[in-house]
Amino acid sequence: MAHPEDLAGGGGRPRFGLTASGTVSPVGLIAKILVLGVVAAIAVWGAFPLIDQERWLLLAILVAVTVLLFAVYLSPRHIPLKYLLPGTLFLIVFQIVPVIYTITTAFTNFGDAHRGSKQDAVTAVQAASVRQVPGSAQYLLTVAADGDPATGELAFLLTDPATGRSFLGTPDGLEDLSDDEVTRAANGRVTAAEGYTVLTVAQAGARSAAVSGLSVPTDSGAIKAQGLSRAFEGSPQQAYDAGCDCVRDATTGRTWTADDSVGYFVDAEGNNLAQGWKVNVGLRNFADVLTDPVIRGSFLSILLWNFAFAFGVVGLTFALGLLVAMALNSPDLRGQRIYRSLIILPYAMPAVAMLLVWRDMFNTDFGLINRLFGLDVNWFGDAWTARFAVLLVQLWLGYNYMFLVSTGALQAIPKELTEAASVDGATPAYAFRAITFPLLLVALAPLLISSFAFNFNNFSAIYLVSEGNPFPPDNPQAGATDILITYTYRLAFGGAGAEYGFAAAVSIFIFLIVAVVSILGFRRTHALEEIN
């Protein structure tokens, strides 16, 4: 490869750099070439599976994006786009696509038993209903090929262990094999046959799909391989009939008619086959959320606690974090760094493990807390002690973060302001209230809002510590410490398997709540800035 310097060098420097002035450094140019090379490599790497799966739309998007990237960065024009494009692409991939996916899922019944297409369900129903023909032989199987092991037409060399007779099975049917045509092992399994090459496991494995696909028709069904050394005569009991859009059982004659509103095959009594498919259910998931009696009965109390929890965690951690930050902010303090490191330490430990440790510390009989204080409190047995416990755990886990950001913000506030206030005769408390705190809030409000949004949906804080306990005896689904996300997790995944469609509908509702609160919060921040 030619050195870029040779190409870029010479009299006039071309405008290929990332800088607006058009000057280019060799390092920048090399970096650009490398990055675009990686883009091209990723694009080609991503294209092959898409071509393989015939996903033409996605392939077109991939090609368009790659072309766009090259066009923008290889051209001296479109300077603003050079800055905007990566961010926009990441926004689309990591924010917009998941949101669109969640919204579209909310309109379907996607979940256990409804994951694939109707065709998948039909295939699964038929495959699950293949039964051995009663009284038929269980053959010893040898997989063979007519000629070359890799390309010759496949055939089954079968021995009925009960009679010792051998047969040749092909898609045309079953033929007798006379004793002088075959060589058999001690158990009767054919080891060689005239005109056929016996396949090894590896050779048969290389043609696995063909072996599984070969069926030797018989009067009452077909002989299929069960592995590579046994075969059985089976027939599907249930088959799909496109005429009536139903599945019919060959023996009992029962029929299950496709019902595209629920994605199941349903019989006359309303019983359905286990295997269903994904269908569009319109607004049903949203209607379920709004009309479910349990949700309606417990939603308000859960929502109130959810707000109390999120505000409580943010308020408590911020108060404690700020207090400690101010205490350690004094320049006269000795060992300041050690204190700070010690306080940040819990923040560096994995939260999930800490949550489980705390859960065990609250155990009534064996927990550290009851033992240490000589108490006999069933922490998760009473609504208020359980709420206290989860808040305490979050306080311990979260105040270090608030300490960290408060320390930073405190150090950014000019000392002159508070000094000037004290010269004017303000008490330190007044100076804090009138000067330091408002300035802190301006800097920290966005962090507090994002902390609120995070804690509003802090699944593991509840699920790993209290599991939503305690539950009222008359309602096993809505616990006193449940927040919306743990509650809906139980509804969507704790019951009849995973119900992604329903879960997506609930998450849209939660999104709306958090969005409203955040917008209100940011408005308030703007107001603060104006005061400032």
Next chain:
Amino acid sequence: MHRQLPKLRTAALLAAVTLLAAACGGGGGDEPAQQPAGGATSAASGGSLTIWADEVRSKSLSPLAKKFGEDNGVTVSLQSIPGDKLQAQFVTASQAGKAPDLVLGAHDWIGNLVQNGAIDPVQLTSEQSAGFNPLAIKGVTFDGQVYGIPYAVENLALFRNTELAPEAPATIDEMLKAGKALVAAGKTQEAVAWPSGPTGNPYHAYPFYTAGGGYLFGTTGDGDYDPKDLGLSKPEGQAAMANFAKYGEKGQGLFKRSITVDNDTALFTGKKTAFMVDGPWRVADLDKSGVKYDVSPVPGFTAGTPAKPFVGVQSMYVASKGKNKAVAQEFATNFFATEEVAVALYKADPRPPALTAALEAVATDSPTLQKFLDAGKDGDILPAIPEMATVWDPWGKAEAAIIGGADPAGATKAAATAIERQIK
């Protein structure tokens, strides 16, 4: 200035192609590295076979799978997936067309795996089926079809510390009396470790529930569980649930919400209790601790009629959407279902083998093995129907609430209503 533009484009393109080649080469080179350590590395042409199992079992199966691969010229790779995520990942991978060929799991997954079209029935010969513990075959049979190759059978039993309690108790009351006497004498801290936890534990509570006359699901004519017949909403079920109050925290104190599956073994190995109700998966820990213990059936309320635990079956399934189904079936039905494999799996994780021959082979090493089987011989197969998923959570909550002193009738009714509404 613009003259040099094509040159630069060529350079960029060249760089891209070079990098691309490097990336592809790198990708190709990565592939063998991605084969987990357990995979056979024989230069195989017969395609590959991928098996998913949890951490313990993938380790124990690995050498055997390797042997199968070497003997047959097939590349076998074992992937270890955390046990609590295995089922969900398998279903998701099946849907995405990235399913393994075989998967190891508990038999109560079958209902969910079948409704998602993730596994195929397997056809065992009559002599193969006859070689298994009949309960194991019953467990892996769903809707009249056998779906898995069983390798271990497991159920709850009563562990007792033989130094503290030399005699196996015949009834629950006898056990509780002996346990309380030990606490009163200062020898232990807890009478019995029968896990329930703050949200209840229906799996562990089931023997107590059945001893009280309750049932979970009725059975249909052909012996399958009938989700429409829920025992919790029947008078027998309510009476059995009321026993949790009688023996709960405000009653006899047999059950405590502070005792969970996370701390019961520590209580037992720490000699803080003489009795523990748990399963064979605890044996390895107990043996390591050096506590002298014995195993007996979970007692019932009257002598001679032990409580019925759930019987679970660990088995291997053939994925519907595996790439190499013929070899996968061969592995499952003709290699995995052999004594040698069952013994090796037993040695890695001592749960009673489902294959009778394997059980006999290892029974002499472990005297407790037969005792587990005896404890489970009248047990009920853990329902594999998908509706079972709706039962655990509400039932456990009701159990915990009643143990804590809630009104048994109200809590049981609430649980039954919640379950029935989800079954529909």
